[in-house]
Amino acid sequence: MEIVSSQAALRNMLARWKQGDSVSVGFVPTMGALHDGHLALVRAAQVDNVRVVVSIFVNPTQFNSPHDFASYPRTSDADCAVLESLGTDAVYFPVAEELYPRGMQSAHFNLAGLDTRMEGAARPGHFQGVATVVDALFEHVKPDRAYFGAKDFQQVAVIRQLVALRGGLPHVVACATVREPDGLAMSSRNLLLTPAQRAAAPRIYAGLRLAAAALRAGATPAAARLQFASHVHQSPELEVEYLDLAHPLTLELLPDQQVLSAETSAHYFAVVRAGNVRLIDNFPAE
DSSP states (O other): OEEEOSHHHHHHHHHHHTSSSOOOEEEEEEOSOOOHHHHHHHHHHHHHOSEEEEEEOOOGGGOSOHHHHHHSOOOHHHHHHHHHHHTOSEEEOOOHHHHOTTOSOOOOOOOTTTTSSTHHHHSTTHHHHHHHHHHHHHHHHOOSEEEEEGGGHHHHHHHHHHHHHTTSOSEEEEEOOOBOTTSOBOOGGGGGOOHHHHHHTTHHHHHHHHHHHHHHTTOOHHHHHHHHHHHHTTSTTOEEEEEEEEOTTTOOBOOTTSOOOTTOOOEEEEEEEETTEEEEEEEEOO
């Protein structure tokens, strides 16, 4: 496994790979603190491509809180060890100055409003920061395919819009959310949970399933949201920040007081706080 930390070294490696026959490159951008969800992305990329690059970079422009940025788990040695055990071809640790040559600030992309709802409303500028770093990484790696987890459903929609602005490349592959045996969506932030918070956190997924079942039984979105909140708040460790119901393609929010028809496509998006840790999840409601 090769480890590169400059754009020039990355460029040389990619040129060496592509000598002679055309070689497809799969790319998995991460912020490190890798878990089985990330590793599932790497395995999917290995199936589809001849070579796989994983990047590790904790991106400052997508954080709204300096404390959140500072406390984000960083486990680069362990990350490299597990990636090597998987047979990953290369790990890229980009230099911030090469990703942000004009200074540490986000560009502005026309993300068709996908960046202003739900997480975009809760964290203004977050998705512009995501789009900025992903666009720069795509320019550096020039992959054929890029792999993202469906746990960050809204982020995947934003990146697909970014790729459309870029002319359609690379192809974006969304892989299913990987969960712990108790249902908690795998996340690097789970490392920040106390034992009591970790024990309570599976209530999020269980609550989503309850809300989806309530909708299917004829409840309004508002009534289903109350069921979700009631289940989650049975633990004093958890506080619901939001539960939104939206169209899975446009992310347009659906009316609260209207019973959904059987033909309506709908998807739940949830954020629940456990102390200072924000836990994100989503679930199909239809």
